Amino acid sequence: MIRIAFYTAFALVAFAFNSILCRMALSGREADAVGFTLVRLISGATVLAGISYFAGKKDLSVKRGNWISAFFLFAYAICFSFAYLGLTAGTGALILFGWVQFTMIFWGLFRGERPGAIEWAGIIIALGGLVYLVLPGLAAPPLSSALLMAAAGAAWGIYTLRGRKSTDALGDTAGNFIRSVPMIALAAIPFFSQINLSPRGFLLAILSGAVASGVGYTIWYSVLKHHTSTRAAVLQLAVPVITAVAGVLFLDEAASFRIWIAASLILGGILLVVLLQRRRGQIVS
Secondary structure: OHHHHHHHHHHHHHHHHHHHHHHHHHHOOOEOHHHHHHHHHHHHHHHHHHHHHHOOOHHHHHOOOOHHHHHHHHHHHHHHHHHOOOOOHHHHHHHHHHHHHHHHHHHHHHOOOOOOHHHHHHHHHHHHHHHHHHOOOOOOOOHHHHHHHHHHHHHHHHHHHHHOOOOOHHHHHHHHHHHHHHHHHHHHHHHHHHOOEOHHHHHHHHHHHHHHHHHHHHHHHHHHHHOOHHHHHHHHOHHHHHHHHHHHHHHOOOOOHHHHHHHHHHHHHHHHHHHHHHHHOOOOO
């Protein structure tokens, strides 16, 4: 139990530090969005392929995973980086994980789940929080950046749903990362002359890809089987809070009154939905 708790905490902190590392690189002009994503995915693929090899999987990493999941991994990563050109770490993480959960909830609706009145109230409250967050005002994030992060969250939600059936978290994650490399390489071609990576930016991208992404995602999928769907959903709601606190400590970012109100509405509404779905036995598995 202690081991599961440690691995779970490690994965959640890794998720949060993807935002911190990206903001460190982009806000300090240590890297551009495309260059950061390129190094992030390549380093993640390299480290995971190496871990797979030493774990005795040899060539299995190129046979595991699939191109569709790899595309959503790529879409998440590139939208994530471009979104953080205009968002603080805490705001970005809130929008990201809000849309991850919305995507999973909407998938349940698509599959025929019928929420009750209180669950619909939770969804409306959470959506209202997102609307409030991006309403025009001095503290509102740029709409284009918010939309990009919402797209990243939707892509990550789909990637998560596709990964729930995995029986080999390491092999599938490695395979998906390897398949995402040619996608980001092709996407980087039009931006090649604009790629800017300082030594520090290069290191931050490697840490994001190899540790926070590659190792973090693998550990998360390996411990998912030890958590109910509800508990996993609720645990992920801690990531925006961890990110906001880390943003204050490491990036000197200020947590505005608007983000705290929006966070309370978004996280509270989603928590209400997942807990009631659990009681009704309707959590997507």
